[in-house]
Amino acid sequence: MSIHLVVLAKQVPDTHNITGEAMKPDGTVNRAALPAIFNPEDLNALEMALQCKERYGARVTVITMGPPRAADILREALYRGADDTILITDRAFAGADTLATSYVLAKAIEKIGDVDLVLAGRQAIDGDTAQIGPQVAEKIGYNQITYVEAIQELKDRTLTVHRSLGRVTEIIQTRLPVLITVTSSANKPRTFGAKRMIKYKKARSLLEIKREVESGSFAGHYGLELVEDEIALVTKELREKNLLIETWSAADLDADPDSIGLRGSPTKVKKVISIVLAASETKDIPPTEEGIHDLITELIEDRTFG
């Protein structure tokens, strides 16, 4: 049995480890200064896909929609064991909310074709919406199972998973194809494979090939036409070595302009307030028997203790 798994990944600012350097003097976060990382729960989804590949034999394709630099997380996916990667990037996608993003990802999955199982992290740490999984599933007409903790078995196109919904845990059996979202407690994502890293460090997206050829010494000496030829040649070479990060634009996906980017996004950000610590009036209580006694007395008298 060979099945095709697609993992949805996102490059996100590391909102969980905000260091002093990313703080502005006014106490708010400088979002641009946060390092860009592989969304943590998407790594759990990738790990689950790679374990499936090892147990059942499967092809694992990782796709991401994002700016050109999102190719970094696709290289990381290759270091960890992904077979193929696709960067979906276009200025026309900018400003997309979850509905417009899920439309693009759904178009990409349809273009890949014959996908048996789609895996995504439960949610991304920048928006924490957990909406992309269910919305992609609806758009490609797949069943969905969210909050998956483990794949128990995959046999004869029947998938058995263990999922957790707060106090409820369920074992669910369903038929492929299906989309699942994976939680952080599902597994511990593997680190980079040393050999894979050496090989896939050379993996490039189409945009990176263009940039490297155009800024290389080659370009200064030859005409535009030859530069184009060189880009085509390098692309072909990398594809043959399986080092090409496929790069798809809105046109490649035949995406409806009214369904993508800001135009395709029903929700708009009206206002953003950066959180500054509220300077409430704090009463300093000395850590002495007397200080504590007075505090407890005050709280008893004002009936805080019920």
Added chain:
Amino acid sequence: MAKNPHNVLVYIELDHDQLADVSLELVCKARELADRLGVAVEALLIGHQNLDSFAPTIFSYGADILYLTEDPALEVYTTLPYCHVTSRLIRDTQPQIVLFGATPIGRDLAPRVASELKTGLTADCTDLQIGDHEDRKLKKVYHDILYQIRPAFGGNIIATIVAPEHRPQMATVREGVIKREAPDPTRTGEIRPYPADLSPDLFVNTIIDRVVAERKVNLKAADIVVAGGGGVGSKENFQLIHDLAATLGGMVGASRAAVDSGYIGKEHQVGQTGTTIRPKLYIACGISGAIQHRAGMDKSGKIIAINTDPNAPIFKIAHYGIVGDLKEVIPMMIKAYKTKT
């Protein structure tokens, strides 16, 4: 009432044969929004049988109309059948606003419904308001739009989201962030049965096993919460947190750092990834006060912070700050309380 009133609809969730707390909170919020808009509050409850027994409670919190969809096949929540009923009801009744609890089920169901209806959805709102929205580019003013207010970027920003051109405006709302008003037992409403209209192809999942764990910790119901953080230092020291909570008749909470260090179970976690609470008194012991934690407790009536670091952010939101070692301060508090009562 106008011919097409475009009401406010609340999806009511059952938490194991009980109405979910968040659903009743949402009915209260929907009442407030609907009064502002001059429309009615509708609720949808899907399940197996005897759902009308919940109607008096739902009406008492402010609903005017309750749609009930009963079918033996709907005993347990599964995505596709519930999505089918909810989407169809929204198409039929055309509410202007639809609210879901940001529970695991709400976060499974709402995005799929929004995608099917091709409308916007804002996740995990902490507040909802009605107001006008001006689109400067289009030079257009939209009146009485739903402001969907939520934290983003790990809680470092608060964003107000609007969906001016799309209906319904949909949001999921976190449990515990909306104040539940006192119910009015004399309020009544109208029950309208709504057909399930199910087809076999919706039943693609087989639930082989289902275990419901006991609700052990209900932090939301506690008037007093004593919480420990990474600064507690060890599992042995964490006993002090339990002792203080027991003395004061409160419950034990924890920050993510304490949970990650194994001092206590995740069900005690307060904060953005844990429970959001608003007790009368919150005592933060050895908690630095990362924004993710504060998001879960900063609406507490009174906050006492105990920390050795005078610069810990928790002091910025505390009403009483004690700079000191909790290993000394907590026993003093227990002693002082026992002498006074």
